[in-house]
Amino acid sequence: MIDQNEVSRLILKHQLEKLGCVVSEAAHFQDALLLLRDKAFDLILIDAVLIEASSQSVIVEIRALQSERHETQMASIAVGHIASPVATVLQGVDAQLQKPVSTLELAQMVDRWRGPIEPNVQK
Numbered sequence: 001m002i003d004q005n006e007v008s009r010l011i012l013k014h015q016l017e018k019l020g021c022v023v024s025e026a027a028h029f030q031d032a033l034l035l036l037r038d039k040a041f042d043l044i045l046i047d048a049v050l051i052e053a054s055s056q057s058v059i060v061e062i063r064a065l066q067s068e069r070h071e072t073q074m075a076s077i078a079v080g081h082i083a084s085p086v087a088t089v090l091q092g093v094d095a096q097l098q099k100p101v102s103t104l105e106l107a108q109m110v111d112r113w114r115g116p117i118e119p120n121v122q123k
Contacts, residue, residue: 001025002032003047003079008099012045012079015103019110029058036065042114048080051093059092075113 001016003009004027013023024039026032029050044062051059059076075094079101097109 001045002027002029002050003045004028004050005047008047008079012101012106015101015106016110018103019107021110033061033065036062040066042075043110044076045079045097046076046093048078048096051078063092077109077113 001009001012001023003012003025006027009025009027013025016023021043024035024041026035032044046059062076076092078093078096080097080099094113095109097105
């Protein structure tokens with residue numbers, strides 16, 4: 001998950017962990033690229049503001065790093081309000097979730113892109 005807002009990261013991380021996901025997080029693209037060099041990910045959630053503010057397609061760079069490590073293609077999901085959905089699609093984003101993200105919508109998105117997940121029964 002890439003989001004510069006610490007509170008947003010905390011909430012989304014909690015939601016994902018309740019769904020049984022293992023979460024890595026970064027506040028900025030440069031931090032995320034370091035994580036992506038070392039580990040393969042199935043799904044990457046990216047703050048829509050960061051996507052729209054990027055002057056280059058960081059999604060392309062993320063996908064290139066992941067394709068070196070991963071046999072299946074990862075999905076990138078923009079989280080938040082997107083002023084220009086067409087521009088975001090052109091940057092390579094697969095889907096979008098609006099903030100605040102409901103756990104149900106998040107679970108449906110994870111199921112859609114990565115298959116059913118086992119919810120974490122621990123609270």
